[in-house]
Amino acid sequence: MNTAATMQNSPASTAARPIDFYFDFISPFGYFASLRIDALAAKYGYTVNWHSMLIGVSVVKVMGMKPLLEVPLKGPYIAHDARRYARRHGIALVRDPGAPPVDPRPAGRAFNWLLQHYPEAARPFAQHAFAAYWLQGRDISDPAVVAEIVGESGCAGAQIAQGIASEEAGRLLRSNVEASLARGVFGSPFFIVGDEPFFGAEKMELLEEWLASGGW
Amino acid sequence: MNTAATMQNSPASTAARPIDFYFDFISPFGYFASLRIDALAAKYGYTVNWHSMLIGVSVVKVMGMKPLLEVPLKGPYIAHDARRYARRHGIALVRDPGAPPVDPRPAGRAFNWLLQHYPEAARPFAQHAFAAYWLQGRDISDPAVVAEIVGESGCAGAQIAQGIASEEAGRLLRSNVEASLARGVFGSPFFIVGDEPFFGAEKMELLEEWLASGGW
Numbered sequence: 354m355n356t357a358a359t360m361q362n363s364p365a366s367t368a369a370r371p372i373d374f375y376f377d378f379i380s381p382f383g384y385f386a387s388l389r390i391d392a393l394a395a396k397y398g399y400t401v402n403w404h405s406m407l408i409g410v411s412v413v414k415v416m417g418m419k420p421l422l423e424v425p426l427k428g429p430y431i432a433h434d435a436r437r438y439a440r441r442h443g444i445a446l447v448r449d450p451g452a453p454p455v456d457p458r459p460a461g462r463a464f465n466w467l468l469q470h471y472p473e474a475a476r477p478f479a480q481h482a483f484a485a486y487w488l489q490g491r492d493i494s495d496p497a498v499v500a501e502i503v504g505e506s507g508c509a510g511a512q513i514a515q516g517i518a519s520e521e522a523g524r525l526l527r528s529n530v531e532a533s534l535a536r537g538v539f540g541s542p543f544f545i546v547g548d549e550p551f552f553g554a555e556k557m558e559l560l561e562e563w564l565a566s567g568g569w
Numbered sequence: 570m571n572t573a574a575t576m577q578n579s580p581a582s583t584a585a586r587p588i589d590f591y592f593d594f595i596s597p598f599g600y601f602a603s604l605r606i607d608a609l610a611a612k613y614g615y616t617v618n619w620h621s622m623l624i625g626v627s628v629v630k631v632m633g634m635k636p637l638l639e640v641p642l643k644g645p646y647i648a649h650d651a652r653r654y655a656r657r658h659g660i661a662l663v664r665d666p667g668a669p670p671v672d673p674r675p676a677g678r679a680f681n682w683l684l685q686h687y688p689e690a691a692r693p694f695a696q697h698a699f700a701a702y703w704l705q706g707r708d709i710s711d712p713a714v715v716a717e718i719v720g721e722s723g724c725a726g727a728q729i730a731q732g733i734a735s736e737e738a739g740r741l742l743r744s745n746v747e748a749s750l751a752r753g754v755f756g757s758p759f760f761i762v763g764d765e766p767f768f769g770a771e772k773m774e775l776l777e778e779w780l781a782s783g784g785w
Contacts, residue, residue: 416641416642417635418633419633424633424634425632425633425755426631426753426754427632427755430753430766437785441778537642539641539642550646550649553771555769555771555772555775
């Protein structure tokens with residue numbers, strides 16, 4: 354259980370009914386979900402705890418697959434499906450979902466360090482990092498770019514700049530990725546309500562049915 | 570293009586607007602989709618061409634993955650998700666979606682032989698085979714059981730019993746699986762409208778939007 358991150362995610366996360374939302378910055382559907390999940394949760398009186406995960410660990414190391422975009426048949430489909438979603442929802446992607454992803458770990462380290470030390474800053478950073486990557490085409494594998502995005506999302510200061518690139522940040526990312534795997538999280542986006550798992554942006558309608566009905 | 574099968578699938582398939590529906594008998598979500606796709610298509614003036622495919626070929630041989638239920642994290646999730654769908658829709662599965670699947674090729678051979686020689690009988694057979702496997706727990710890897718199911722779906726005769734187990738039936742299955750791969754089909758259920766692909770039962774709402782709007 355990702356207890357440490359959950360408890361410190363935001364002041365609102367102390368509410369009785371949290372949804373755990375797992376994402377990878379390089380996942381287009383993780384980005385799409387990030388645009389909707391808070392409003393969906395609020396509609397039913399839930400809060401959302403945001404957690405970064407790494408598809409490169411779950412898919413490649415744990416599940417034994419190739420990187421998703423390199424999987425024959427499935428890779429081209431995923432890219433097509435993401436472009437179709439973006440058109441449908443009027444999201445002006447600058448980065449093509451079929452282009453090779455960058456290394457998401459610098460952004461993941463920053464997110465997890467903020468989650469630990471400035472929990473209220475973690476979600477705004479994630480939102481800015483998603484937009485920087487997908488809407489602005491910026492290279493979030495560059496620690497200098499990540500530091501800029503942290504500043505743009507409202508955090509500033511030498512201590513923060515050092516912290517997000519620290520060994521501690523790497524350790525926090527690794528331990529939270531391990532925690533996500535222990536909860537069964539293998540893709541992005543992934544939602545957990547209580548112990549109930551929902552994988553994929555296309556499961557958000559089912560997630561909504563679950564929230565509305567209390568489950569079945 | 571799966572032209573031969575498409576043209577002979579049913580008399581209705583000569584209509585201008587077909588949906589190609591691909592399924593594997595051992596896929597629970599293929600079964601769930603089979604219960605809904607004809608009505609969904611008819612609502613928008615489309616017909617449906619049913620095609621069997623083999624996940625064991627697309628996933629294991631082409632995509633290089635383990636059999637889905639054996640993939641860490643994803644396997645248990647898929648089984649859970651299928652049980653949840655069945656509960657939600659009141660489908661009384663006898664076979665557990667988490668149980669090891671049987672060899673679907675005997676049923677696939679029968680389906681493809683019927684598609685070639687008795688095209689109007691192929692879909693009723695597929696519907697009976699799905700029900701036999703998922704609702705009655707019968708072993709559709711047993712050619713004798715498959716022959717029974719062919720009989721129950723309205724076909725009878727020594728010629729048919731020989732045909733569905735013939736070398737020709739195996740050849741038709743292989744060539745139609747090849748054709749499905751050439752169209753990019755990698756999972757079950759899979760839908761193609763024109764050239765537009767939709768993977769997964771959870772994409773049926775998006776498919777409906779596509780049919781209703783004409784696409785985007």
